[in-house]
Amino acid sequence: MGTLYIHELKRLMRTILLWSIIVGVFGILCIVMYKSMESEITGIADSFSSMGAFSDAFGLSTLSMATITGYFATEVGTIHGLGIGLFAATLATTILSKEEDLHTGEFLFSFPVSRTQIVTSKIFAVVSGLLIFTIICAALYEVGFLISGDSIDMELLIKFYGMQLVLGIEIASICFIISSMSRTNKLGMGMGVGLCFYFFDLMARVIPDFKDYIGFGPYSYANASEIFANGEVEIKYISIGIVFIILSVVSTYVIYNRKDLAS
Amino acid sequence: MDNIIEIKSLTKSYGKKRGVTDVNLEVKEGEIYGFLGPNGAGKSTTIRSMLGFLKFNEGSIKILGMDSVKNRNKILKEIGYMPSEAQFYQDMRVSEVIKFASDMRGVDCKEEAKRLCERLSVDTSKKIRELSLGNRKKVSIVCAMQHKPKLFIFDEPTSGLDPLVQSEFFELIHEYVKEGSTCLLSTHVLSEVKNHCEEVTIMKEGKVLVTDTVDNLTRNNAKRIRVTTDGKIQEYLYDGDINELLLKLQASRIEDLTIEEASIEDIFMHYYSKEN
Numbered sequence: 001m002g003t004l005y006i007h008e009l010k011r012l013m014r015t016i017l018l019w020s021i022i023v024g025v026f027g028i029l030c031i032v033m034y035k036s037m038e039s040e041i042t043g044i045a046d047s048f049s050s051m052g053a054f055s056d057a058f059g060l061s062t063l064s065m066a067t068i069t070g071y072f073a074t075e076v077g078t079i080h081g082l083g084i085g086l087f088a089a090t091l092a093t094t095i096l097s098k099e100e101d102l103h104t105g106e107f108l109f110s111f112p113v114s115r116t117q118i119v120t121s122k123i124f125a126v127v128s129g130l131l132i133f134t135i136i137c138a139a140l141y142e143v144g145f146l147i148s149g150d151s152i153d154m155e156l157l158i159k160f161y162g163m164q165l166v167l168g169i170e171i172a173s174i175c176f177i178i179s180s181m182s183r184t185n186k187l188g189m190g191m192g193v194g195l196c197f198y199f200f201d202l203m204a205r206v207i208p209d210f211k212d213y214i215g216f217g218p219y220s221y222a223n224a225s226e227i228f229a230n231g232e233v234e235i236k237y238i239s240i241g242i243v244f245i246i247l248s249v250v251s252t253y254v255i256y257n258r259k260d261l262a263s
Numbered sequence: 264m265d266n267i268i269e270i271k272s273l274t275k276s277y278g279k280k281r282g283v284t285d286v287n288l289e290v291k292e293g294e295i296y297g298f299l300g301p302n303g304a305g306k307s308t309t310i311r312s313m314l315g316f317l318k319f320n321e322g323s324i325k326i327l328g329m330d331s332v333k334n335r336n337k338i339l340k341e342i343g344y345m346p347s348e349a350q351f352y353q354d355m356r357v358s359e360v361i362k363f364a365s366d367m368r369g370v371d372c373k374e375e376a377k378r379l380c381e382r383l384s385v386d387t388s389k390k391i392r393e394l395s396l397g398n399r400k401k402v403s404i405v406c407a408m409q410h411k412p413k414l415f416i417f418d419e420p421t422s423g424l425d426p427l428v429q430s431e432f433f434e435l436i437h438e439y440v441k442e443g444s445t446c447l448l449s450t451h452v453l454s455e456v457k458n459h460c461e462e463v464t465i466m467k468e469g470k471v472l473v474t475d476t477v478d479n480l481t482r483n484n485a486k487r488i489r490v491t492t493d494g495k496i497q498e499y500l501y502d503g504d505i506n507e508l509l510l511k512l513q514a515s516r517i518e519d520l521t522i523e524e525a526s527i528e529d530i531f532m533h534y535y536s537k538e539n
Contacts, residue, residue, distance in 0.1 A: 003366040011352065051302035102353075107406070109316050111367040112339040260277070261316040 001117045008125035009075025012091060016129045017136070019090070023083035024140030030075045031144030034068060043065045062229040068150040069228050072141075073160075077224020080137060080164055084130065085194040085218070088168035091129050092175035095122045096252075100183040100262040115257050118253065123176065123249065130168040134161050153227075160227045163238075167222035170241045173248035180256040214238050265328070267292050267414055267445040268313070273322035275312050282308045283415045283469040290447055290462075295440055297460035297477065298449040299393055299531065302471050303398070304466040306449040309348065310418055315343060322490040327413060340368065343407035347419040349399040351391045357402050358387035364406040372409035379405045382431055396423035404432060408439065415439065415446040421455065457481075465534055480530045488530055500525055500533045 045067065063070035096119065099105040108118070108142070138161055145151055175190040201219035203209045221237040268290035275282035285306035290296040299379040300306050312319045313326060315335040316426045324331035327339045351360045361380075365372040380387055387519075391399070400423050407415065415436065421429045436446055436459070448460060456463050457477060473480070485502040492515040501508055512520070525533065 003363070007363060029303070103348050104352055105342075106311075106316070106348065107351055107364075107403075109366070110314060110339060110344040110346070112336040113367065114336055139493070151473040258318065259316055261311075 001113065001121050004113065004118065004121035005124050008095070008122055009128055012125055012129050015091065016132050019083065019087040020133045020136035021140075023080060023087075023133075024137040026079050026083075027076045027137060027141045028144035028147070030079065031068075031072065031141060031150070032147050034071045034075075034150070035148040041071070063225050068148075069152050069156070070225075072152055073224040074227035076141065077160070077228070081167065081219060081222060082194075082198060082223060083137075084133060084164050084168040084196060086170050086191055087133055088126070088130055088172040089175050089194040090187065091126045091180050092172035093187050094128055094185055096176065096179040096256060097182045097184065097186065101185050105261055109261055116253060119176075119180070119253055119256050123252075126172050126176075127169060130165055130172065133168070134165050156228055156231055159231065159233065160222075160224055163222040163227060163233055166238065166241060166245075167218035170218040170245050170248075173245045173252075177248055177253040177255065180252045180259070183262045195250035265292050266290065266325070267327060268296075268447060269318055269323075269325040269368055270309070270313070271323050272512065273309065273312060273319055273324060275308055281469045282317075283312075283466075284472055286466075286469075288464055288471070288474070290445060293443065294462060295436060295446045295448060295460045297456035297463035298447055298466070299453070299456050299463055299473075300466035301451050303468075305469040307418055308469070309466075310416055310447075310449060312398055313416070314339070314342070315501065340419055341413040342411035343410065343415045345400075345407040345415075345420050346416045347404045347422070348405035349396070349423075349495055351399065351402065353390075353392040355391055356387070356392065357385060357389050357394070360391060360402060361387065361409065365409060368410050370410050375411060375528065376405055376409040378536060379435070382435065383428060397428065400424050401428060404435075408435065411439070411442075411444070413444055415444060417419040418449045419451065420448070421450070421452060427515060453531055457526070459538075467534070481524060481526065485525040485533055487521075487523050487525050487532065489519075489523075490517060491522040492517055494518070500529055502533075 062074050065071050065074055094101075099108050112236075138157070171194050174193055178186050178189055178193070197217035198219055200217050201223070204220070216237055219242055221234050221241060227233065266289050268288060270286055270288040271486060273286040273288075274284050276284075281501070286305070287296075288309070288310055298306050298309070311317045313324050313331055315331060327341055327517070331338060346535065355363070361372075361376050365376065379385070384403050385398070385405060389398075391402075406418070407417070417436075422431065424432065433455075436448075437513055440446055448455065450456060461478055462474070462476050463480065465472040485500050486505070487498070488501045488508070489496065489498045490512060491497075492512070
């Protein structure tokens with residue numbers, strides 16, 4: 001199983017590095033831009049914080065963009081959240097189906113490894129990919145802080161990265177189901193899952209009445225502005241997230257073990 | 264001799280689409296067994312059910328004395344499988360694919376892999392995406408043979424291979440079989456069955472048409488008749504009483520008559536036309 005895990009991770013590495021560097025460099029640019037905008041940003045922050053539901057949706061009513069913490073949460077937090085969500089969908093939606101899609105299935109399935117072992121190796125490879133993405137991005141953001149000379153409370157940063165990682169795992173776990181059911185590349189569907197969760201969360205924040213119906217997705221507990229404003233995570237939403245992950249992963253194993261494998 | 268493969272009443276359907284129905288097959292230890300039929304006859308479905316890629320609906324499959332569903336991993340350790348589509352990971356080098364295949368089996372096959380690559384002239388430094396179908400097939404042969412399995416399953420192995428490599432490939436099979444391996448050769452090339460197999464099963468539309476030794480099939484009563492009467496040439500297979508045939512032929516003026524043993528090609532076509 002170790003061989004397959006390493007093989008998968010190697011195959012994913014180029015994608016992992018590409019996504020990590022793009023999102024990480026965006027983060028650096030945002031952090032460095034803060035320094036150059038610092039003098040004008042107070043006025044912008046005041047007007048952004050008084051825009052009612054819009055301010056609530058982006059956390060601008062609780063955090064001031066005039067501080068590096070507030071600026072990081074609203075700017076880098078949004079980019080990182082969307083980045084890890086779409087990246088997770090990209091990896092997970094194709095991880096199982098690509099063997100049948102690219103006709104390498106018969107080569108892989110002819111080895112003495114069970115389908116359970118194949119799924120486990122591939123899930124571990126995706127989770128490792130998300131972890132590497134988080135580490136590279138975090139390291140690049142630190143480079144940004146070093147350049148700008150600013151800093152953010154490390155405990156809050158670790159909490160933010162941790163929640164974003166769980167967010168990535170939750171989106172990936174749902175995309176594993178798509179991957180286990182399909183024989184062709186369903187990347188668009190996986191990306192759609194990630195974007196749906198993001199927009200549902202946005203709508204639930206703009207229209208509070210929607211909160212109970214669509215505001216339970218991964219972006220509900222991994223929202224940067226909430227984490228950086230009060231350092232707390234909503235246990236209710238993260239519990240729902242963990243249940244989602246468990247159910248999705250179990251479903252993936254069941255579906256993949258039962259299906260007929262195409263060549 | 265023990266049966267290495269024992270398939271009983273195998274049925275597999277793809278929803279409304281036909282798969283295979285009531286397939287029975289026995290392959291004895293140490294033989295090269297032909298599995299013959301045109302494309303779509305159900306050969307690959309049978310093989311893919313044997314390897315656990317497909318969940319079959321009815322019947323049982325025993326390989327090396329073990330149940331194919333319960334002991335899939337144990338069985339696959341002892342099998343060298345070459346699929347009809349020799350596809351590998353495009354961005355890997357040939358050497359990496361061969362090493363990956365041996366690592367996945369947890370065995371060190373370096374020496375055997377090197378020997379096979381030399382015999383088949385495989386360039387291990389090339390990337391998979393640079394290879395032609397024939398060269399990919401050669402890599403597939405190395406991956407299937409390098410761990411010296413007890414059972415080979417080849418699904419249309421020679422398509423895309425040049426005649427020299429084909430001959431080397433069959434030479435290798437005979438060498439492994441001499442050392443105790445068994446081989447199931449699925450093909451639609453009749454000459455391969457005739458030249459290399461002892462026994463054969465002919466499939467058609469998901470069902471077994473006939474199972475017999477190649478010798479028996481070619482030595483049965485069926486004769487190839489070529490007769491010229493009144494300037495007309497007629498050619499057909501005849502498996503009835505030869506005296507009755509001669510009586511019938513006497514009714515017209517025979518200019519030329521040839522009666523010869525039917526070839527495997529004739530037998531194959533004979534069974535197909537009979538069914539139709």
